[in-house]
Amino acid sequence: MTDSKYFTTTKKGEIFELKAELNSDKKEKKKEAVKKVIASMTVGKDVSALFPDVVNCMQTDNLELKKLVYLYLMNYAKSQPDMAIMAVNTFVKDCEDPNPLIRALAVRTMGCIRVDKITEYLCEPLRKCLKDEDPYVRKTAAVCVAKLHDINAQLVEDQGFLDTLKDLISDSNPMVVANAVAALSEIAESHPSSNLLDLNPQSINKLLTALNECTEWGQIFILDCLANYMPKDDREAQSICERVTPRLSHANSAVVLSAVKVLMKFMEMLSKDLDYYGTLLKKLAPPLVTLLSAEPELQYVALRNINLIVQKRPEILKHEMKVFFVKYNDPIYVKLEKLDIMIRLASQANIAQVLAELKEYATEVDVDFVRKAVRAIGRCAIKVEQSAERCVSTLLDLIQTKVNYVVQEAIVVIKDIFRKYPNKYESVIATLCENLDSLDEPEARAAMIWIVGEYAERIDNADELLESFLEGFHDESTQVQLQLLTAIVKLFLKKPTETQELVQQVLSLATQDSDNPDLRDRGYIYWRLLSTDPVAAKEVVLAEKPLISEETDLIEPTLLDELICYIGTLASVYHKPPSAFVEGGRGVVHKSLPPRTASSESAESPETAPTGAPPGEQPDVIPAQGDLLGDLLNLDLGPPVSGPPLATSSVQMGAVDLLGGGLDSLIGGTNFVAPPTAAVPANLGAPIGSGLSDLFDLTSGVGTLSGSYVAPKAVGSISMDLQLTNKALQVMTDFAIQFNRNSFGLAPAAPLQVHAPLSPNQTVEISLPLSTVGSVMKMEPLNNLQVAVKNNIDVFYFSTLYPLHILFVEDGKMDRQMFLATWKDIPNENEAQFQIRDCPLNAEAASSKLQSSNIFTVAKRNVEGQDMLYQSLKLTNGIWVLAELRIQPGNPSCTLSLKCRAPEVSQHVYQAYETILKN
């Protein structure tokens, strides 16, 4: 006597029979018939034709029958909208039932009937239910608002249901609060700009109270909502963290992960010096480890999130390597994720253990897993330099197993190890060559060919080896063909005498017999290079290769920060921001980590100052803007000059009073008589104080002349090019120069050398070497330099703006890890973003251009078709600037994000970028 009886059908008109039963007078028969209908519906049979008959059964006191009919209605109302109206009256009546269970059931079902016509009738009952005395009804009604919003958003707004919903956040019953939050969150997702969940300290307090008392699911909604809140300071952040921490001990893993999200986000605001910060870090590890003992599906999601967490805060799990060791019966998706995290946690301290494990995995049966394990060994070698040797010998052991795919993977990673540590492990080449014949995968063949070509001079029979590949040239994949072409050209350049025939053969295969344009083009380029200029060919083909980066799969810091805000969501599983995959682009709001508050930041800076910039060297850009004028006028320029008496408080350069009585007449008059000196502008920096430059035609340039920017090679080789023109009638002698205190301590490194007296209308060009050891005072703008030139006639004051890149020093390349750490460490509020327009450069060109101005590319990555360059530079005063340059092929604009502890330099760094890139 089970429900399966409902599935037995008679051949002849099943629907017809059911119809008859539904209209039966006997209650029992009716109910049995409805059950049969539901059973058919659940297995996907179409029983919509019975709609009127089923609705007729709705008016009943029998709760089960009522529920069954409701079930049916929800499924089919949409296909029978006119019929569905028939049910409305019963619903409205049920919403007034004395039994709260019936009231709740009615309002719940009504919301599920997705028919426009019904929604109008729903409003009044819903309004009542939202204010029902029974919390069970209120909580059900809260969800109903979300349902209604999905059907008719405008109606919900017009009826003021959203406000009622917001009020429910302060309800006395925690379950009502949780459901109101859930409903509002769902509605907010389709209205990203709306302020539906406008949280303030009071509502946060309400939520935190409800958090302790509501069901596990409610806790998830509340925690996810809390994560969107931005505490006003570190104290509030800490107090929220304290109240959220107990959730880490919840049995429901989703509650735990949502709590982790809140903590990871708000931790960002806490000073690392706080004891509490350390406590919190310690509390995060155990729950994450516990997630790994859950069911495999939960483990998978947890591992994807842990992958983000170990990149953001490696310290949390650095001692927990062992829990990521793979059990042989873990599902493959868990194994692969664990492997990934093992490599991320690998360090000198644990590398021996990790390698032993990886070697074990490489002998398992699952091919995908084995391959990844072999690759992982290679990644360890590249990541932990001290382990490289051991990794190589492990790989050699694996090659000895002669398991085909193991050998091939090993060769692919050994190629990378060669790239990372040139001239260290080439002794193993002989072993690799032994396996040449067994390679059947393009990637492995290409890697092997690359190795043979690259080390042709050490392999006696390189020509034979490469020749053997040539026989089946046209059957090879493009990857192998290209590699073979290059390898043979390399070989030829290294051993030209013996291999001429071979190179001609491959060139003709590539250019004449191939249909592949890439191959043909590469062939022609080599051919022409070799025939016109073999020396140039050598330089090009055998050029020194840049080192490969350590970890190719780290998530870029900005994306990582965004993903941390999405812990526990689908975005965290895909490691993509929701904007990259959320259906229909429902305007996704970008989330960002909260900035550290000012108080904690200052407390923290000494500890976290980036490399090479101990606190002492931190920008002394601080001295307040003082009395510039006074400063300038008090220049010690030898013999007192005529009339510089005014120590006015006007900071305006070029103010007329500046020059005092001596030049009064000159300046005052529009028809002046030839002023007695001038410097023709070098083209840098618009002169400030136009009055002055007008009069004297005097301005100076710092750096180099007319557009050809030559970056200083080292600190101290900065120079200022001046052009002095005597526009006066008398001869000028006794030139001297002095700078006002300025932001970067620029000062003349030598006296101004004007050897001969300057006759009227004569021009002299001088290059004045500068140093950066002068006294420092913050200028406005930052790159403003005020200069005084003295001669036998008078003192002349002028100012100029110098481009910041003259201050970029040669050792401005930051280590990769340090870059990541520093980037994370600099608060987000210090980040500045700029657009560089009309700069149609590709990443390589931009990178090399910038490098020649001492802006160094630390890493490069391609993300969804965009090239991301991560760059660092250091100023003469030890300030580091970190940059992310995003270049989209085909789009002439690129985006520059700058992070620096002294954010005031960003604007000028941006200008430097623009100047360099557009030159």
Next chain:
Amino acid sequence: MIHSLFLINSSGDIFLEKHWKSVVSRSVCDYFFEAQERATEAENVPPVIPTPHHYLLSVYRHKIFFVAVIQTEVPPLFVIEFLHRVVDTFQDYFGVCSEPVIKDNVVVVYEVLEEMLDNGFPLATESNILKELIKPPTILRTVVNTITGSTNVGDQLPTGQLSVVPWRRTGVKYTNNEAYFDVIEEIDAIIDKSGSTITAEIQGVIDACVKLTGMPDLTLSFMNPRLLDDVSFHPCVRFKRWESERILSFIPPDGNFRLLSYHMLSWDVGKINPQKLPSLKGTMSLQAGASKPDENPTINLQFKIQQLAISGLKVNRLDMYGEKYKPFKGIKYMTKAGKFQVRT
């Protein structure tokens, strides 16, 4: 939130579908079938599968795939936890969770699912409360129902949902009041070829079966609570009390439930004589005619030790407040192998 649920058997038939919002065509499962085909074994089907308009989140239990369909950004753990709850509920209701049983009880299944989610939001997931709303089938009730026409559906308001202890129904009555606690520890370990331990950890749980009248308030204390530093609690446990006094204080749910689970990476095994290290040896013989295993099979060990929690965890005492009667109390300990793997 959760849009729909499909139950699929291992031969790829959809044998039940349930929609909590608009109906999602079952053709969405084609993406699942593709993934199923790619994964050589059922266990290896990835738990999150993207499709052009939906996401499929699945768990594989009792040879059934429970596939949830979601359309918007929903925490995947939330969905997977919920699916596990569905499995547990079926098991609780029908004793076993299998395709024939689900098909046999399809109406109850449907009613239960309807009560578990509303518009994709969890509604009643505690089996205590569900059983009040929808009576689990018993042979007797099925017979009685057919004869008298009474139903599975209760006409009670699920009172527990409104009280501050939503996990316990009110008005519980027993003639024999009893509370049993099982401390069960599983050892997960990987032992390498040479016999040394690569990893070892304890996954411990305290499972309870509490049948007490009224609203009993229990406290349970340990001899050595310091052992527990990585613990997950049932929502009934008062966390503050644990934090301050290391005492478990709670109003228990009615019936079977997991009071807490804990996790240990290292533990004290007492004194071992270094001259006579304990060792356990075993031989593995293949059945005649069986094909030779892969070169280095990993061996899964199973063992049980009664009346011992290997970590040394010991319950000190259990007290009951709030009710007058004297309950019968019992504590049992057991240690067994979890994922205990020996590499060869």
